[in-house]
Amino acid sequence: xxxxxxxxxxxxxxxxxxxxxxxxxxxxxxxxxxxxxxxxxxxxxxxxxxxxxxxxxxxxxxxxxxxxxxxxxxxxxxxxxxxxxxxxxxxxxxxxxxxxxxxxxxxxxxxxxxxxxxxxxxxxxxxxxxxxxxxxxxxxxxxxxxxxxxxxxxxxxxxx
Amino acid sequence: xxxxxxxxxxxxxxxxxxxxxxxxxxxxxxxxxxxxxxxxxxxxxxxxxxxxxxxxxxxxxxxxxxxxxxxxxxxxxxxxxxxxxxxxxxxxxxxxxxxxxxxxxxxxxxxxxxxxxxxxxxxxxxxxxxxxxxxxxxxxxxxxxxxxxxxxxxxxxxxxxxxxxxxxxxxxxxxxxxxxxxxxxxxxxxxxxxxxxxxxxxxxxxxxxxxxxxxxxxxxxxxxxxxxxxxxxxxxxxxxxxxxxxxxxxxxxxxxxxxxxxxxxxxxxxxxxxxxxxxxxxxxxxxxxxxxxx
Numbered sequence: 001x002x003x004x005x006x007x008x009x010x011x012x013x014x015x016x017x018x019x020x021x022x023x024x025x026x027x028x029x030x031x032x033x034x035x036x037x038x039x040x041x042x043x044x045x046x047x048x049x050x051x052x053x054x055x056x057x058x059x060x061x062x063x064x065x066x067x068x069x070x071x072x073x074x075x076x077x078x079x080x081x082x083x084x085x086x087x088x089x090x091x092x093x094x095x096x097x098x099x100x101x102x103x104x105x106x107x108x109x110x111x112x113x114x115x116x117x118x119x120x121x122x123x124x125x126x127x128x129x130x131x132x133x134x135x136x137x138x139x140x141x142x143x144x145x146x147x148x149x150x151x152x153x154x155x156x157x158x159x160x
Numbered sequence: 161x162x163x164x165x166x167x168x169x170x171x172x173x174x175x176x177x178x179x180x181x182x183x184x185x186x187x188x189x190x191x192x193x194x195x196x197x198x199x200x201x202x203x204x205x206x207x208x209x210x211x212x213x214x215x216x217x218x219x220x221x222x223x224x225x226x227x228x229x230x231x232x233x234x235x236x237x238x239x240x241x242x243x244x245x246x247x248x249x250x251x252x253x254x255x256x257x258x259x260x261x262x263x264x265x266x267x268x269x270x271x272x273x274x275x276x277x278x279x280x281x282x283x284x285x286x287x288x289x290x291x292x293x294x295x296x297x298x299x300x301x302x303x304x305x306x307x308x309x310x311x312x313x314x315x316x317x318x319x320x321x322x323x324x325x326x327x328x329x330x331x332x333x334x335x336x337x338x339x340x341x342x343x344x345x346x347x348x349x350x351x352x353x354x355x356x357x358x359x360x361x362x363x364x365x366x367x368x369x370x371x372x373x374x375x376x377x378x379x380x381x382x383x384x385x386x387x388x389x390x391x392x393x394x395x396x397x398x399x400x401x402x403x404x405x406x407x408x409x410x411x412x413x414x415x416x417x418x419x420x421x422x423x424x425x426x427x428x429x430x431x432x433x434x435x436x437x438x439x440x441x442x443x444x445x446x447x448x449x450x451x452x453x454x
Contacts, residue, residue, distance in 0.1 A: 022223060022295065054181065058188040062195075066215035069333075069340065072208060073195030080188035088181055123196065 006051055006159040013040050013150065014060045022067050035139040037064055037075070038082050038112055039146045042105065045086035046094045047151065048159050057083030071123045078115035082108055098144050106140040217310070217335035224294055224308050224337070288438045289313060294338065296432055303346035303366060305329065307339040307437065315339045318399065320440045326405040326428030327351065327393055328437055339439075343431055344406065345370050353406050354394035358384045361394055364407060367424075370431045373407050375423040380414050383421075387412055391425055401440060 017036035041060055044052035061076030068075075085108045086093070093104055113132045153159075199209040291313070295306040309315055311334050321328040321341050329343040344351050345366040353364050353375075360383055364373040378385055389409045395402025407425035414421050 018219065019223060022220070023226070054184040054188050058191065061192075063215070063219065066212045067219040069213065069216055071196055072199040072212040073192040076195070077189055077192030080185060080192065084181060084185040119196065123200065 003051075005157060006048070009153065009157055009159060010044050010048065010051055010056075013044070013153070014056075015063075017041070018060070018064050018067055021064065032134045032138050034142050035109060035112070035135050037061070038079060038109060039105075039139055039143060040150065041079060041083055042086045042108070043146055043150045045083050046090045047154055049087050049090050051159065052083070053087055054080045054083045071119060074116060074119045074123070077119065078112045081115060082112045085111070098147065101147070102140050102143050105143045106136060109136045109139055213333055213335050217338050220294065220306070220338050287441045289315070289441055290436055291315070291339075291439050292436050303329075303343040303349075303368065303370065303431075305341040305343060305431075305437075307331075307341060307439070308337070309439075310334045310337045310339045312336055314441055315439055316441070320400045320404075322404055322438050322440065323429045323436075325430060326407070327400065328429045328431060330399060331439065341437075343370070344429075345373060345427060345431060351400060351406060352394045352396040353391040355385055355409075356390040356392045356405075358389075360385060361396065364391065364425060371426055372410075373425045373427055375409075375425060376420060378412070378421045378423045380416060380418075380421050385409060385412055385423065 014037070017040040020036045021033065037060060041052065041057045045057070058076050058080040061079035062073065064070075064075045064079070065072050089104070093101060096104070113136055117132050195208065199206055199212060289309070291307045291309045293305055294308045297304040297306075305321075305328070307315070307321075315331055315334050317331050317334060319331045321331060327344055329341045329346070329349065331339045332342045333340045342349055343366065344364065345368065347366050347368045349366045351364045352361070354361050362375055362377050364375055367374055375385075375391075387409050391406045391409065393400040393402060393404045393406055405428050407427045409423065409425045411424045412421060413423070
């Protein structure tokens, strides 16, 4: 029962992250929109590795691809690599101070954005690589907020 | 510093799980690549990408709902007098436009008569539909709009989209309740245009910037093209109807070292600010490839 509830909460936060990424905002936000989905999926990989793994991330990535009409499978690939890195090192990362965590997240977001850039280049046209960098900075800055917010949620509903 | 599963038997189940991580990653990556390859080609061309766009429309529905809810909150909390004043202003504007329309109406009749005298085809009557915009993508590599109506509202790929000022773009894919519009400023979008003053036929190409188009095929020798001239859609190729304002020429620079001059234009449509657009659902907006020659 509590297992089912944990899955439901994780799925709800992932869905919220997808909706946040496609929500129309006033213009000029487009270049610096945070990468909500990797942040949220990454948190659950760190904190609840039994509930959230590579395949869940892959499914969420597919939903994201469908929502933003990017090449089907693009974000799924990048997000599963991201989830792999987070799951692989979750025992070390979650005990690090938040500053070092941010550094690790930034490095993995760089990998994530590079994969997106690469697949974009293979399938269609790409923009200057600079435009892929700004979301990394914004998202890294948001990591502590996402971390503490989701930790509060996790403790409240005892998701392990 | 290295921990092996054998040295830490108390956590063996956890490490056991971890040892399959690489295998799982391999599965996920293989799956993604397979999906990417299978859904290649035209948008909504394969069954898989059709499925993807149907899934996308399911996700977009709550967004469409939230957008219309947020949009309806504004008027609810606006003061009564302000609303009344705005209605007054709008009524005045409506009257002014009606008067101008009445005058133009006679011009249309006159034009039709002259065309009949010259033996030209009559202008097609356009059916149109007002659709609200859900989302604007103005990335340098993708200039798109998402409309909040789709197949159920009789929108089809190939329909031209305009606003009050000029041509906006063309619908590329539709789902039941949404439609994607490729803007004329998309780097992959070419529009057959005509200089209204001189009748010079050429193409405009998107640059990826929402405020700039390029006219790459203007010859270096004097063609009569000057900054400030209006470009209208020529209707050639059948993708866009004839006669809609597209852009105003902003810069003409002769380049003797190249084959063509450097010419840029500014689109007239307010591509990033529009909340509501007109979709021309008439047959003139259809690309010829969509009507099979049977």
